[in-house]
Amino acid sequence: MxxxxxxxxxxxxxxxxxxxxxxxxxxxxxxxxxxxxxxxxxxxxxxxxxxxxxxxxxxxxxxxxxxxxxxxxxxxxxxxxxxxxxxxxxxxxxxxxxxxxxxxxxxxxxxxxxxxxxxxxxxxxxxxxxxxxxxxxxxxxxxxxxxxxxxxxxxxxxxxxxxxxxxxxxxxxxxxxxxxxxxxxxxxxxxxxxxxxxxxxxxxxxxxxxxxxxxxxxxxxxxxxxxxxxxxxVFSESNPSPNFHEKIPIIKAHAQYLIEDKGEPVGCREIRKHLVTYCKLIPNARQWRSELVHVESLDAIQSILDRMALTLSQSLPID
Ligand SMILES: Cc1cc2nc3c(=O)[nH]c(=O)nc-3n(C[C@H](O)[C@H](O)[C@H](O)COP(=O)(O)O)c2cc1C
Missing domain, CATH: 3.20.20.70 (Aldolase class I)
Incomplete structure (x- = not known):
């Protein structure tokens, strides 16, 4: 063409x-x-x-x-x-x-x-x-x-x-x-x-x-x-409203791509606003937010997301 x-x-x-x-x-x-x-x-x-x-x-x-x-x-x-x-x-x-x-x-x-x-x-x-x-x-x-x-x-x-x-x-x-x-x-x-x-x-x-x-x-x-x-x-033809568990692999991939491209210090700084937006509708979002805005490594991001998933599946309050 x-x-x-x-x-x-x-x-x-x-x-x-x-x-x-x-x-x-x-x-x-x-x-x-x-x-x-x-x-x-x-x-x-x-x-x-x-x-x-x-x-x-x-x-x-x-x-x-x-x-x-x-x-x-x-x-x-x-x-x-x-x-x-x-x-x-x-x-x-x-x-x-x-x-x-x-x-x-x-x-x-x-x-x-x-x-x-x-x-x-x-x-x-x-x-x-x-x-x-x-x-x-x-x-x-x-x-x-x-x-x-x-x-x-x-x-x-x-x-x-x-x-x-x-x-x-x-x-x-x-x-x-x-x-x-x-x-x-x-x-x-x-x-x-x-x-x-x-x-x-x-x-x-x-x-x-x-x-x-x-x-x-x-x-x-x-x-x-x-x-x-x-x-x-919003771009999905098949599942425009996934639940939070279904979202986690994509959120993790986003963090990984950003950190691979820009390095951990810059990548972590830049991913924070995305993490907060991804997680804004989950229960106790404000409490999770204070952790998300301080992430310093990909490991930390993955572990917070795993804890979120566990907490949500057990419907446990966050301490
Ligand atoms: C944070 C932000 C950054 C933007 N940066 C650009 C840009 O770099 N180039 C551009 O043409 N438009 C830019 N826009 C405008 C968007 O491309 C789009 O035209 C606008 O947000 C309206 O579409 P929406 O209602 O779907 O957001 C930006 C908009 C926002 C909110």
Missing amino acids: SGSSFWKEFPKPIVALAPMEGYSDSAFRQVCKSVNPSIVTYTEFTSADGLHHSPDRVRKKLQFKPTESPVIAQIFGKHPETFVSAAKLIEDMGFSGIDLNMGCPAKKVVKSEHGVALRKNHDLAFKLIESVVKATALPVSVKSRLGWEDSSDLEAFCLGAESAGASMIAIHARTYTQPYKVAAQWSPLYQLKDKLSIPLLGNGGLSGLADGYSKIENLDGFLIGQAAMGNPW
Whole structure:
């Protein structure tokens, strides 16, 4: 499949783990793929300038395992020349696609005229897409939002992105100014879809696969983000609500992958927030939490999880 037709020919609906800084790293992608091998994954967003200036350091953050494929590497920035060198590196690393972040609302990112700020500068956004498309054989996609304050430029932006060579677009169905507590509005996406000839994915507020299938309508797929935190089973077709005993092997695997990738001190620090989220609904969660936020080794994590399982099976109070 050539770059431009890759996503068109990809089996539909496309279901993806959304890119999430601090969450969608290699370990979590492996875990989500183990729950549903047919999903697509995105990396956390990665600075194109960083990849250009310190390729070895940033490459480390982008490492992935073959079991995570297809993986789309997401980059952000505003300089065509750094996007081009980042694209070459991403292609060399064996990713299945490159995604250009044009939706991040973080203050620092917007102030630097990256992320969603590109919605205020369509010409630069299209130039970035064109430069990357010319530089790589990989499919180049774009992830953005409905718009800045409303969705009035959504159609012009997406048609321009398509003309510049984008081969898929994912839209988080909120504007830049809408906080997460505002319900995502998918209707502008359904209207947009018929105007585009490339795949269009919806995103925002989905609780799991069933919710995605019910909202997808004429779209080509959807991304799930926050609902997957501590709950990769949102991607499961067969068992979306496993009991805690069934969850334990996956939680242990998550810890193991993270610690293998980042080493015990960093891996343990990073797994704590995931452990707390995995365990937030079990009885006495608050008491277990105080242990989980202090884990220092993989052995300790495994032993806490084993104790949890035993306590739950015996319904014993924790002392
Ligand atoms: C902690 C966190 C980190 C995120 N990081 C990224 C990112 O690196 N790149 C990106 O395009 N979107 C990022 N997003 C946005 C998500 O990809 C997604 O668009 C948003 O969370 C809405 O989907 P959801 O309601 O399913 O979570 C992030 C969101 C969260 C909550």
